[in-house]
Amino acid sequence: MTTDDAEGATFGTYDYRKAAHETANHESVADGFRKIFERLDALYELASPLLWVRQRDLTQPVTLSPGDAQQLAELLTAIGHLSYHYTGHASVLRDADLAPPGWDVLHRPQQEWREEHALRSWRAGEELLANRRARYEQAIAIGLEYLQRFATLDALVTHYFDDRYTYGSPVPKDPPEGTVEAWAVAARQAVPGGDELAVDVLTEAAFWQRARQLGADLLLGQVDEKKAG
Numbered sequence: 001m002t003t004d005d006a007e008g009a010t011f012g013t014y015d016y017r018k019a020a021h022e023t024a025n026h027e028s029v030a031d032g033f034r035k036i037f038e039r040l041d042a043l044y045e046l047a048s049p050l051l052w053v054r055q056r057d058l059t060q061p062v063t064l065s066p067g068d069a070q071q072l073a074e075l076l077t078a079i080g081h082l083s084y085h086y087t088g089h090a091s092v093l094r095d096a097d098l099a100p101p102g103w104d105v106l107h108r109p110q111q112e113w114r115e116e117h118a119l120r121s122w123r124a125g126e127e128l129l130a131n132r133r134a135r136y137e138q139a140i141a142i143g144l145e146y147l148q149r150f151a152t153l154d155a156l157v158t159h160y161f162d163d164r165y166t167y168g169s170p171v172p173k174d175p176p177e178g179t180v181e182a183w184a185v186a187a188r189q190a191v192p193g194g195d196e197l198a199v200d201v202l203t204e205a206a207f208w209q210r211a212r213q214l215g216a217d218l219l220l221g222q223v224d225e226k227k228a229g
Contacts, residue, residue: 016081022158023081024088025111032089039082046075111157118157119220122211125204135191136202142187143206153216160207171199 024032049071056062064072088110096105103113129136150156165175175181184203188194 016077017084020081020084021088024085024092025114026109027089028107028109029089029092029105030107031109032086036086043075043078043082046071046078050075111154114157114161115153115216116220118160118207119211119216122204122208123220125201125206126208128201129205132197135193136197136205138191139187139194139197139202140206140209142190143183143202144209146183146187147206147210150210151214153211153214153219156207156210156214156216 050068053062092105092110099105100113100117147156147159150159160180163179165172165179165181171181171185173185175185180203181199184199184206187202187206188197188199191197
């Protein structure tokens with residue numbers, strides 16, 4: 001199958017794997033399966049302008065116009081996105097036994113758990129600052145300056161979970177650039193006596209302070225009130 005050349009024709013790139021990871025995290029498994037037929041209908045509608053191909057002799061080359069080529073690219077991207085989206089839901093169901101007690105893996109989006117878990121961890125890190133506060137505050141200020149690049153809670157939570165050397169594992173001596181561990185280790189090394197500081201404490205506290213700047217402490221307060229009620 002070939003396409004006709006057209007001057008100025010462009011086909012934009014789209015990372016559907018990353019996009020599907022985000023959409024699956026923000027949707028519950030139950031909602032995802034409720035919408036599956038609607039999404040399959042949308043795929044068919046996207047494919048409908050290309051149905052003429054079935055009427056051709058497919059033992060012979062078929063030439064697509066630039067418009068049809070664009071339509072095919074969009075269709076393949078949508079199929080890829082949908083496939084990875086539901087792969088995400090399948091992984092949640094597969095790991096349901098590992099879910100925290102009381103967590104409804106079927107009806108609550110994974111992102112809700114990620115946000116609540118992250119906010120509680122960050123707040124707990126802040127609360128552990130009773131000792132060595134001065135040194136911690138210097139290191140946290142360095143980390144907080146780095147975290148200013150994340151302008152939304154979604155972006156902050158994504159960095160917290162995804163930009164890791166390995167989430168939950170010991171911190172390496174030379175973590176890769178761009179990871180949480182990289183800026184945390186650099187912040188600790190920049191403070192006199194910083195080797196005595198716990199990386200996880202300064203990390204959680206820096207995230208919590210950035211989350212509070214974004215107003216997320218109010219969100220967690222609302223969640224706590226709902227659970228208390």
